[in-house]
Amino acid sequence: MESGAINRENLSSILRSLSQRRRQGTLEINEGEKQLKILFFQGKIVEVLHGSVPPAEEVAELLEAADLIKEVRGLNFKDYADLFSKLPSLAVGSAVDETLFKRVIKHRILNGVYALENLTQAYYVFKVQMVEYERDFAPLISVGQVLLDLVALANEGGRFAAAFMPGAVIRVGENPGQPLSEEESVLIELIGEGIGVEQLRRRSMLSRYHFQDALLSMLDRGVVAVTAGPAAQSAAVKLAGEELLAALDRSIDKAFAEESKLVKAKESLGCRAKGGEEGLAAKTDMESPSVEPEEAGETVACGKFGLIGLSSRLGQAAWVPYIVVLIFLASVVFLPWLVWRDTFRYFAR
């Protein structure tokens, strides 16, 4: 059983290792309260589980959100086969065919894996075990492809966010009649006369990478065009307003010779506060704020340099348990010779 810390830096090496060795088992990743399980079969990803939510129910929710089936709240689906068998009775409009169903499953799994790009401090355990998955519906996703997708998401993410801001409306562009990939075809069919980005994302049920890549590709070739919607315009105004308020906040703090506790904490310790600012108790006096630990994953006590900072650093330092164990070992090896000598002598008579 392999285990250890996992973060953005070592994610690719861990996944590549599992892929190259064609491992079969479950990769459990715990980050705070959240748990993600990725099932591997012969080095390929076959399923992603979010906590205890059955995957079939997640797929059902995606289909419902895409307005393809009726409301599924209260319905339980054992597995993909069970869901697929019930789709005809749940369909709104045309039935969901197997190709679409499998595509939804695949892209759902991809999105689950892509979520790993945001890992900061998590812990993983890989358990070698027989993996049961639905071979009829589940895909075999190559780790290498996923890693490439993640790189592309990171590289093109900024351009995508800039081109397709929240509230933007996508329409067919000036050069519509070009050869399209499968994902581009799905998107073009849904765009029609115009559709919002969020709605298109919801209805296409594509993974983030494929959605981003397909839209950017079509945008570059002129297959689609983007118009900033009213929401996007108001979002831009809102952002500018927030920046102004933040500047004002800083000037007020400076005037009263007290920096923002949040900024100070982040700068001094580089730690992650619980849920953002809510983890900090902002006080008017000069006491350093502290964060109460939680059961599921301790948060680091953020605060000024001093006792808490020292305590926190010592708790994170790797050399502390190392030295403690060495001292313990030396004690248990040498102490008996000093303290138990009389006992040994008694039995040596």
Added chain:
Amino acid sequence: MRVEGGDQINQQLLQRWILRLLFGLFLLGPCLAVAQEEASKGFIGPGVLGESASLATVEGPAAGDAGQDVQSLIDGLKTQWAAVCEAIQRGELRLANELISSLEAKKAELGYSSLEDYSLFLLASAEQKFSAGDREAASFLIRKAWQLSPTSGSVLIRSVRLAHLTGAGAPEDVFLRAVKALISDKEFLTKVLKGLIYPFLWALSLALYVTIVFSFCREADVILQKIARLMPVRIRGIITPFVFLMILVTPCFFSLLWCLWFWSLLIYVFIPWRRWVAFMVAVVLGLWAALIPIRENLDLRLAEQGIRTLLRASSGNYSFMDRSALQKLAADRPLDAAVHFVYGQVLRREGKYEEARRAFLRAAALWREGKPFPKVELGILAFLSGDASQADQYFSEAEAAGVRSAAFFFNYSKVKFDLMDTAASRALLAQANKNDPELVAGLQTREGTRGFRSGQSIAEISLPLKDLLPSLVASIPDAQRLHDAVAMVVMPGVRPLAISGLAMILLLGFFLVGAKERSSWRSMLYRHYSMPGVVRCMFWLVPGGAWVRMGRPAVGALLLTMILLAGMPILGWPAETRGVFHYLRGLAPYYIGIWLLLALGVIYVGCLAMEEES
């Protein structure tokens, strides 16, 4: 769950069988190799040992005559022996050789299998000659000692070292002969049992100590995290390491057993998925509590002449001092059935049939479980007295009660033959021959020389050791103080009963904690813990450490126990194990070599298993 190929399964099976074989070798080795300190020093010097013979077949005056005949034969033997001693002192080895051959003939005439005291005297003389540089004389005396006592385990085991030094014989052959003889020697077995108790308990305790240390090192991060959760938030990072060291190291200032007990409580609190280690500690504490009184009582009992005589006589080794020793023991312990039984056997051999009969009847009355042995002896008495019908009745009752030994069948066949029931006699003889052909052959030879109705032609019925154990471990007045003294040394402040109470507390904790899996929750503190290199090395190099590393500390502890137990004779600690190399000096390098092989074997298999696991 890993799906394993056929090759991996075969490799694992091979590893397991290697371990079992090695374990078996070293379970046997120390048992046989622990030859204990002299308990028969009082026998060194002129004395008569070996099987005594009863000559008479009638009761009354004839029985008394038989006793007188035996006594005169014994006197003759003593005179002959005195001459041997003089010849040795004068250095007249040729004369000594002739006298010893004559002595051997008298021994055979009397029906003795060995003259152990004389042989031990010869060995002592050989030791003196060797120290003086006379190697040939020493070798001669050793061979003469074997001549007089060819089957005495005590003589053989004491002669191994000298045989090696003087070249009188191959030490491994002598050792194997000694082992074969000692296995049936109840006195030796009891001494081995007594001598194994403390080494075994210490090996177990030390192995558990090492195992728990390894477990704590392995799970240090979990323990630190759990301690940190209990500490105030502001200072937990500072204070947690100190608290960790304090609670783990402080128990070491007490005794080993106290340390194990406290650590077991910590296991229940911090790493409950390792509760089986604490369970083993509970078992070990219980063993200490139970075995300290047994061991000390055995020690006191084996120091008593009467008990040693009881054990030797029930193994078939007799001396002329047996009757007086057992008479005294029977008077001291009027309610001990085994003592009266063995006393009766000694009386029978000396021809005192009526006294023997009374002793057997008393033993039968005292044995509440209705043991059939007195019936067998009463049958033998009846046969020797000429009353075959009465003997037949006794033997048939004994057979119905479940007696099935070769000796019993042989004696019963004689009774049937006496009653002219040749078919039954032949069947019983065949049964005896099937069980022990060597015994039957020897007795038939004796029948040919001594006569069919001779007491020397009777197969001896010996009590099993388990029936003698109650006599050995019976409570001794004022021994409680000794038990308490030993308990105070191993676990200061408590008596054996209190030690068992502490063991019960751990057992209770085991069931209260229940089966637990290691939690998947991970704290943000001490996340980057990796074991120091020196600890990793110890996991690889300490036998059993690999299994602790793999999360199987119980297996690791048992393997380490085995290695420690086998290695104690090399250390010469505890004191009981020192006798091994005293008697086996020539074999010491072999023993050390085999021990090293065993330890390396365990380490190697552990490393293989660890690599496979990773």
